[in-house]
Amino acid sequence: MxxxxxxxxxxxxxxxxxxxxxxxxxxxxxxxxxxxxxxxxxxxxxxxxxxxxxxxxxxxxxxxxxxxxxxxxxxxxxxxxxxxxxxxxxxxxxxxxxKGVGEVVSNRGYKEYRLGDYSNWLQKRVENTANWKRIRSCIIDAKVCKSLADESVNKAADAFYKENLSPIQSGCCKPPTSCGFTYVSPIMWNGTATDTSNTDCNSWNNTQSQLCYDCNSCKAGVLQNLKHDWRxxxxxxxxxxxxxxxxxxxxxxxxxxxxxxxxxxxxxx
Known part of the structure; x- marks a missing residue:
């Protein structure tokens, strides 16, 4: 037996x-x-x-x-x-x-994220050029920003500001609020940056293959998403x-x- x-x-x-x-x-x-x-x-x-x-x-x-x-x-x-x-x-x-938490923005339904709020180890992972190239490619392949644009194509600025965006959508698909750009669509913003101290304002580009994919806010959004998943x-x-x-x-x-x-x-x- x-x-x-x-x-x-x-x-x-x-x-x-x-x-x-x-x-x-x-x-x-x-x-x-x-x-x-x-x-x-x-x-x-x-x-x-x-x-x-x-x-x-x-x-x-x-x-x-x-x-x-x-x-x-x-x-x-x-x-x-x-x-x-x-x-x-x-x-x-x-x-x-x-470490790391979203920053509440006045009169906005979404939060924004800063790279410096996260642990040094995580920051180094996304600041590595080879790593970020792969992550960036994944975000584009997943059509995160395109989906946001399709869902909110007819929304006015006030309606979009009330949206509860995901960390990646908030960080990669639009410029930081402090830049002062004017809303045209979820992935198109015009005007001159009012916050010259924020390098993300210069990184923003209305071209769909660029947007804010090279912004620190995008990297922070990825880390916030990673933090949630790892927990x-x-x-x-x-x-x-x-x-x-x-x-x-x-x-x-x-x-x-x-x-x-x-x-x-x-x-x-």
């Missing part, structure tokens, strides 16, 4: 193995079909995650059900490293996203950590069972 802990590990790893197949397939599909920088950026991590889950789940499945102790040891080692990495990332995510991921990670620690504990019981059976050279007592 196979012991309970071995059964549990076997079932969990079978489920993980099944889940790894579509993940790996999705990564391979992206590798063959990717046409944008965003898609190309995602393909390698997706394939790596799929391969990792598949290999680890096979090791855990065989190790638990066939009582192969060295495979179960490999599985437990991988699980331990995953727990450590997940814990470190969760702590890191909370630390680097501790949600970190919260999910806490739940995942609890689950992984329980699975790891059950795996240790299964490993102990294997060693016990192998030591006595017979089946389960």
């Amino acid at each position: 196979v012991r309970f802990s071995n059964n549990v590990i076997g079932i969990l790893n079978f489920i993980t193995f099944v889940l790894s197949i579509p993940i790996l397939g999705g990564g391979i599909w992206l590798a063959n079909r990717a046409s944008t920088d965003c898609e190309k950026f995602l393909e390698k991590p997706v394939i790596a995650i799929g391969v990792f889950l598949m290999v680890v789940s096979i090791a855990g499945l065989i190790g638990a059900c066939c009582r192969v102790s060295w495979l179960l040891w490999v599985y437990l080692l991988a699980m331990f490293l995953l727990i450590v990495l997940l814990f470190c990332f969760t702590v890191f995510a909370f630390v680097v996203t501790n 949600k991921v970190a919260a999910v990670n806490i739940v995942m950590l609890i689950f992984l620690v329980i699975v790891y504990s059950v795996g240790c019981c299964a490993f102990r069972n294997n060693r016990h059976d192998n030591s006595y050279g017979k089946g389960y007592p």
Whole structure:
């Protein structure tokens, strides 16, 4: 009779193995079909995650059900490293996203964002030319500003000012309010900048391929969006950590069972 802990590990790893197949397939599909920088950026991590889950789940499945102790040891080692990495990332995510908040603008429904309000580590990531080139390309490919323009094409200035824009829409699709430009449409603003101290005012361009994509406010909007996403991921990670620690504990019981059976050279007592 196979012991309970071995059964549990076997079932969990079978489920993980099944889940790894579509993940790996999705990564391979992206590798063959990717046409944008965003898609190309995602393909390698997706394939790596799929391969990792598949290999680890096979090791855990065989190790638990066939009582192969060295495979179960490999599985437990991988699980331990995953727990450590997940814990470190969760702590890191909370630390680097501790700073940064939107600035309320008078008579506006949206907030505006300043790059200097965020952690130095995050600032350096978006200020890196190569990094920002990829991020900029992703924003354009996602048609964030085009969608905003299409949705608000017939809106008057007062109606647009009441809009609850996303951080990226606020930072990348329009100039900062302090520039003093006159509203024509969500992605077209005319006039002369009144705030000469703000470099974003000079970076703004009505050309749809330019807009405020090279503005610090756009980079700040990306960081605000990243902060929001990382906080949600970190919260999910806490739940995942609890689950992984329980699975790891059950795996240790299964490993102990294997060693016990192998030591006595017979089946389960």
